[in-house]
Amino acid sequence: MEAIQQILFIVVLGIAGWMVFQRVQLIKSTINLGRPEDLTDQPQRRLSTMMRIAFGQKKMFDKPLIGILHFAVYAGFILINIEVLEIVLDGILGKHRLFASFLGSFYPVLIGFFELLAVAVLLACLVFLFRRNVVKVARLQPVRHREMNGWPALDGKLILIFEIVLMIAILTMNAADSVLQDLGSAHYPKTGNFWFSQFLKPLFEGWNENALIRYERAAWWFHILGIFAFAVYVTYSKHLHIILAFPNTYFSRLIPKGEMKNMPEITNEVKMMLWLENSSGGTSEVPERFGAKDVQDLSWKNLMDAYSCTECGRCTAACPANITGKKLSPRKIMMDTRDRLEDVGRNMKANGGKFVDDGKSLIGDYILEEEILACTTCNACVQECPVLINPLDIILQLRRYKVMDEAHAPGSWNTMFQNLDTNQAPWKFYAGDRFNWTEGLEQKSAG
Amino acid sequence: MAEMAAANESPEVLFWVGCAGAFDDRYKKVTVAFVKILNKAGIRFAVLGTEESCTGDPARRAGNEFTFQMLAMSNIQVLDMYGIKKIVTACPHCFNTLKNEYPELGGHYEVIHHSEYLQQLINEGRVRLEGGETFKGKKITFHDSCYLGRANDIYEAPRHVLEALDADLVEMKRCRTKGLCCGAGGGQMFKEPEPGRKDINIERIEEAIATGANTIAVACPFCMVMMTDGVKNKEKEDAVKVYDLAELIARAEGL
Numbered sequence: 277m278e279a280i281q282q283i284l285f286i287v288v289l290g291i292a293g294w295m296v297f298q299r300v301q302l303i304k305s306t307i308n309l310g311r312p313e314d315l316t317d318q319p320q321r322r323l324s325t326m327m328r329i330a331f332g333q334k335k336m337f338d339k340p341l342i343g344i345l346h347f348a349v350y351a352g353f354i355l356i357n358i359e360v361l362e363i364v365l366d367g368i369l370g371k372h373r374l375f376a377s378f379l380g381s382f383y384p385v386l387i388g389f390f391e392l393l394a395v396a397v398l399l400a401c402l403v404f405l406f407r408r409n410v411v412k413v414a415r416l417q418p419v420r421h422r423e424m425n426g427w428p429a430l431d432g433k434l435i436l437i438f439e440i441v442l443m444i445a446i447l448t449m450n451a452a453d454s455v456l457q458d459l460g461s462a463h464y465p466k467t468g469n470f471w472f473s474q475f476l477k478p479l480f481e482g483w484n485e486n487a488l489i490r491y492e493r494a495a496w497w498f499h500i501l502g503i504f505a506f507a508v509y510v511t512y513s514k515h516l517h518i519i520l521a522f523p524n525t526y527f528s529r530l531i532p533k534g535e536m537k538n539m540p541e542i543t544n545e546v547k548m549m550l551w552l553e554n555s556s557g558g559t560s561e562v563p564e565r566f567g568a569k570d571v572q573d574l575s576w577k578n579l580m581d582a583y584s585c586t587e588c589g590r591c592t593a594a595c596p597a598n599i600t601g602k603k604l605s606p607r608k609i610m611m612d613t614r615d616r617l618e619d620v621g622r623n624m625k626a627n628g629g630k631f632v633d634d635g636k637s638l639i640g641d642y643i644l645e646e647e648i649l650a651c652t653t654c655n656a657c658v659q660e661c662p663v664l665i666n667p668l669d670i671i672l673q674l675r676r677y678k679v680m681d682e683a684h685a686p687g688s689w690n691t692m693f694q695n696l697d698t699n700q701a702p703w704k705f706y707a708g709d710r711f712n713w714t715e716g717l718e719q720k721s722a723g
Numbered sequence: 724m725a726e727m728a729a730a731n732e733s734p735e736v737l738f739w740v741g742c743a744g745a746f747d748d749r750y751k752k753v754t755v756a757f758v759k760i761l762n763k764a765g766i767r768f769a770v771l772g773t774e775e776s777c778t779g780d781p782a783r784r785a786g787n788e789f790t791f792q793m794l795a796m797s798n799i800q801v802l803d804m805y806g807i808k809k810i811v812t813a814c815p816h817c818f819n820t821l822k823n824e825y826p827e828l829g830g831h832y833e834v835i836h837h838s839e840y841l842q843q844l845i846n847e848g849r850v851r852l853e854g855g856e857t858f859k860g861k862k863i864t865f866h867d868s869c870y871l872g873r874a875n876d877i878y879e880a881p882r883h884v885l886e887a888l889d890a891d892l893v894e895m896k897r898c899r900t901k902g903l904c905c906g907a908g909g910g911q912m913f914k915e916p917e918p919g920r921k922d923i924n925i926e927r928i929e930e931a932i933a934t935g936a937n938t939i940a941v942a943c944p945f946c947m948v949m950m951t952d953g954v955k956n957k958e959k960e961d962a963v964k965v966y967d968l969a970e971l972i973a974r975a976e977g978l
Contacts, residue, residue, distance in 0.1 A: 534874025535823035539788045543828060546792040550800075567786065596904040596927075601920030650917040653784050653909030654869040659900050672786070679786030689785050692913040696790050700776035701742040702913055710745045711772040716755035 278370050285367035285500075292504035299511035303583060306621045309631070310576030315527040325664075326526040335662040345400040349439070352397035353518065356446075359390050363500050373453075376467050388471030391447060395472050398443040401436045408432060415589030423608035428587055431513050438509075442502045449495035451476035456488050463489075520584035521663040527577055528664035533655045536672060539566070567676025570637040571616050574673060581665040582613035591657035591667060597650040604650035606657035606667035612642035613670060639674045648674045649686065724769040724805050734769035736840075737802075739812035739821065742777050743944030749951065750944045756973035757813055757837055763978060764849040768811075774801050778820040785910035792828065795820070799830035813837040813969060815870035815943045816908070822875070836871060838881040838942045838968055845887045845972075855977030858890040863971075864936035865892065866927070866950060867902030868943035881942045884968050888975055893934045903927050907945035928953025932963060939965045 337343035376383040418424040450473035456464040541563045591606035679685045699707045744754040779791035822834035844850040878899045897903040906923025950965045
């Protein structure tokens with residue numbers, strides 16, 4: 277019986293590991309479709325950004341209560357993994373509570389601490405479910421935000437329910453274990469009661485040894501299978517942020533938010549037009565495309581941003597265009613980018629690792645022109661993101677494609693461009709009148 | 724600037740007027756106010772006059788990189804020809820572009836916004852807020868410009884300038900890093916907004932009016948237009964006025 281459990285466990289572990297590996301490979305290969313961008317300068321500053329923003333979750337504490345609850349789930353997730361390690365080793369080696377023999381009297385303290393975290397996670401997830409479904413926090417409601425319809429809203433709820441069930445499994449498992457210890461059951465080494473599960477022991481009053489063993493084993497299997505399933509699920513879900521928050525903050529932009537990336541291919545052309553550079557070299561290549569039409573035209577960092585988004589909607593809740601009822605939602609920009617990447621990934625998988633043109637593109641089929649036109653470039657979305665995602669960077673690259681590659685811009689923008697080209701001001705004023713404001717001075721300046 | 728160069732002089736600082744500062748009737752008053760402050764403080768400054776062009780910010784934000792770079796390159800040529808080292812401007816959009824985006828195109832200058840410059844002048848005692856109107860006890864709220872605030876992390880300089888007025892500075896709910904845009908950035912100034920429930924400047928002006936302030940201080944020509952339009956829309960022109968920081972300082976100096 278024990279040997280079968282061991283073999284079964286190793287097989288399941290292998291399958292889960294293989295599935296996660298496959299997904300990670302696919303996600304990696306789609307991120308690598310993006311254009312190169314060097315974000316490895318200032319490693320010291322990058323590391324400290326990652327430690328503050330991802331590890332320390334600094335931005336989550338903008339809303340203190342949510343920050344504390346989220347931190348509980350996060351700490352629970354990381355630290356309970358130590359217990360998962362014990363469970364995995366128990367599973368492979370066919371042991372029970374392997375660490376108890378090494379840690380002696382410290383073991384119940386350790387497990388007690390894990391139970392404390394489990395209770396905190398449980399409570400936090402209940403509060404989160406309550407906020408989603410009863411308080412109906414606006415930024416999370418599909419009625420208010422069309423991008424949350426269907427899977428995204430379900431995804432958010434599922435993961436919370438999942439965590440609650442997992443935590444109940446671990447707590448009741450420990451309670452059943454303690455009862456079995458009290459009965460002197462052969463396979464259950466004495467560790468003493470645990471901090472929280474001792475209060476659940478009355479649940480098992482009157483159960484015989486066999487029933488208790490069955491429950492304890494079932495809860496053990498449920499818990500570990502649940503964790504394996506979670507690991508696979510995460511790669512398909514918005515919950516990828518639990519991993520990607522770290523590299524995403526590390527590789528975040530360190531330049532001022534107001535700075536737009538330069539287009540060197542245009543600099544060369546402009547220099548030639550202004551006779552600043554000798555055109556006889558003729559080495560400048562005309563780029564295939566100006567700006568971004570599809571995910572392949574974006575930087576790899578934009579694509580990692582998309583996978584790192586957990587759809588919390590802080591960006592959208594702060595977006596002036598969205599607040600006033602425009603179609604633009606920065607969260608939708610990120611979700612559309614990821615949806616496109618997932619579609620491209622499926623396409624690649626079906627075609628032996630190579631993307632075959634499907635006639636679709638990020639702008640047009642996923643993100644609408646009306647959305648990108650509504651942006652005021654105010655950086656509120658960039659400011660809000662707890663994992664330093666930059667939706668604005670994507671919006672601006674899509675605009676560049678629309679305006680320069682398709683030569684498609686609102687009429688009044690074309691007028692503005694014309695004015696700039698002919699009289700060097702966005703309005704239709706005569707350039708020679710630029711100094712007329714001095715009429716408002718009694719005495720002329722040193723002009 | 725051309726005159727100064729001909730006389731073989733170099734200015735302490737170049738005042739970048741910007742298109743709004745040169746052409747927009749309302750904002751010309753800000754330009755004049757700032758120049759009066761500079762003159763009174765005895766700053767040897769210069770302006771490019773007709774040799775100045777748009778920095779290219781609206782073109783770049785709207786996606787037209789060609790036009791942006793054409794303008795930027797010719798501005799850099801002019802600035803470098805005169806050997807300009809330090810620039811002050813009242814426009815956060817010009818400020819951001821000159822400071823952050825010109826270096827990659829070869830234009831390296833020390834660029835400061837007039838809010839920072841005014842703060843410096845006040846701190847150094849070169850600008851003294853006396854001889855003019857008193858703002859003591861008057862309620863002023865400051866509307867953060869996105870290109871000053873989030874884009875460049877300048878939140879305190881304009882507030883220090885207002886505090887120097889001894890006014891009662893009241894904050895809107897959304898201020899500093901959470902400040903709500905006026906609705907004009909990113910090329911929106913030059914086109915109609917997309918369909919929606921409301922205009923962004925109306926959303927913002929409601930918040931500003933709710934503070935009970937009778938002066939809304941701004942530090943950006945686009946914010947000036949949007950907030951002024953918002954006040955008109957709410958028919959509060961008599962009760963609520965929109966001023967640039969420089970105008971308030973000039974008034975306090977009796978200029």
